Amino acid sequence: MSTPTRIRATRKDGATELRMLLSHPMENGLRKDAEGKRIPAHFITEVSVQRNGEIVLEADFGPSIAMNPYLAFSIAGGAPGDEIVVSWRDNLGDSRSDAIRVV
Structure with missing residues (x-):
């Protein structure tokens, strides 16, 4: 199993700022x-982010993404x-899910 995803979620100016670091080798x-x-391909293919069970981001990744991908974005509202x-899920079928609470 991989290292837990590092996630920060903070409220700022009426929005929730999300920053996350996904630990993954991302070999192409x-x-x-x-x-x-050759080092076999091993990369994240799907990422999703949910707030209170509602999907706020879905993304398809591929082999061109760097090791330990970093994502940062804001979503309206939140408390x-x-x-x-x-x-996330990778091309070898491994997956990981981590959760935090907004501060």
Whole structure:
């Protein structure tokens, strides 16, 4: 299992600011190791973010995204205590879901 997603959710000027760091190697399948063998592709394909069970972001990722992707965006409204859930799935079938509360 991977390292938990680091998530920050804060209220600012009537919106909720979300910042998250997804821990993932994001190998594109084109790089080679020291012996010249290809490193197999291993990358996130789907990301979703929910606030109180409502989807606020869905994204399709691919092999061109850098290691440990960082996402930051704002959503209108929100209140302290709202639950934010960040979920992802990769091309090998692994997945992770982490949650926090807005402060």
